[in-house]
Amino acid sequence: MIRARGLTRSFKVKRERVEAVRGLDIDVEPGQLVAFLGPNGAGKSTCLRMLTTLLPPTSGTATVAGCDIAADPAGVRARIGYVGQRSGAGENFRVRDELVNQGRCYGMSRAQARRRADEVLETLDLVPMARRTPSTLSGGQRRRLDIALGLVHRPPLLFLDEPTTGLDPHSRASVWEYILRLREHYGTTLFLTTHYLEEADTMAERVVVIDGGRVIADGTADRLKRDFAGDLVSVVSVEPADAVDLAAVADTAARMFGAGQVATGNGGRVEVRVPRADAALPALLRVLEGAGVTTAAAETARPTLDDVFLALTGRSLEESERAEEAAA
Numbered sequence: 001m002i003r004a005r006g007l008t009r010s011f012k013v014k015r016e017r018v019e020a021v022r023g024l025d026i027d028v029e030p031g032q033l034v035a036f037l038g039p040n041g042a043g044k045s046t047c048l049r050m051l052t053t054l055l056p057p058t059s060g061t062a063t064v065a066g067c068d069i070a071a072d073p074a075g076v077r078a079r080i081g082y083v084g085q086r087s088g089a090g091e092n093f094r095v096r097d098e099l100v101n102q103g104r105c106y107g108m109s110r111a112q113a114r115r116r117a118d119e120v121l122e123t124l125d126l127v128p129m130a131r132r133t134p135s136t137l138s139g140g141q142r143r144r145l146d147i148a149l150g151l152v153h154r155p156p157l158l159f160l161d162e163p164t165t166g167l168d169p170h171s172r173a174s175v176w177e178y179i180l181r182l183r184e185h186y187g188t189t190l191f192l193t194t195h196y197l198e199e200a201d202t203m204a205e206r207v208v209v210i211d212g213g214r215v216i217a218d219g220t221a222d223r224l225k226r227d228f229a230g231d232l233v234s235v236v237s238v239e240p241a242d243a244v245d246l247a248a249v250a251d252t253a254a255r256m257f258g259a260g261q262v263a264t265g266n267g268g269r270v271e272v273r274v275p276r277a278d279a280a281l282p283a284l285l286r287v288l289e290g291a292g293v294t295t296a297a298a299e300t301a302r303p304t305l306d307d308v309f310l311a312l313t314g315r316s317l318e319e320s321e322r323a324e325e326a327a328a
């Protein structure tokens, strides 16, 4: 459904050159739900805008829904839907008329466009809002209208740029319900961007992590966690922090388990990342006991996609988002 090779885009800002996307290679099979995950400015929207023909690449090639983005952009546009970050709906027409107008833009007859508008209103549970103007809708309803607008011409492939950003948790869950429904009922291929880690984790079958314009990881959330993060085992000793050499204990543990990350911290805490916590915890406790450390508490945690991002980049995606929000 999508095949991109070496897709690159740079911008000139004043005298500086911004490399927004640096050589994107990606293949997406029909029916897949792919989440593009990355921090602000990673290059997600620029990738989407190139794949949807809204922005020409500086170099590279891509075929989307069977059409080449450079040679046949009209063919691409006829076969895809695109829901951008900003709402595509106007303010003057009623919801149903917006959808009918959209159908007409895609060359449908008035009767066809009306029929199709009614179908998408039904699919996205917008029938009660059909006679209202978009400005009277809630954030979540409006987002559903945006998705409906992207679906009027029955595209087999739908791009969504941050479909849930700015929505409250209830509306986010509802938008996801409709996204998943599209896939289940119509087999729509879905390619979306998000910076919500839990969404990418629980909803997408494939997560493509992008940072600094480059894909740095690509796979199922479970696979990425297994390959790049591992389970976290934390053990707290009862000894005062300086009574035992916890760093030496942690080093021993790391050698035993091939641990990815080891940390010893305040309050006599030893943390190791291991492929399997259930196997490592008893052995770690034995190592600690052998070193004369009495354990007060031990716990294990499955990794998150933020742990994957941290392992790959040395930065926490969640923390960088919080810092940006605080600065804004």
Ligand SMILES: Nc1ncnc2c1ncn2[C@@H]1O[C@H](COP(=O)(O)OP(=O)(O)OP(=O)(O)O)[C@@H](O)[C@H]1O
Residues within 6 Å of the ligand: 011, 012, 013, 018, 019, 020, 038, 039, 040, 041, 042, 043, 044, 045, 046, 047, 195
């Ligand atoms: N039209 C433009 N002119 C100049 N620079 C741009 C333009 N569009 C994007 N950029 C720059 O390209 C880089 C990637 O931006 P992009 O919008 O693709 O990131 P993103 O991952 O979608 O971020 P966000 O999550 O904030 O939407 C950023 O450094 C951005 O400032």
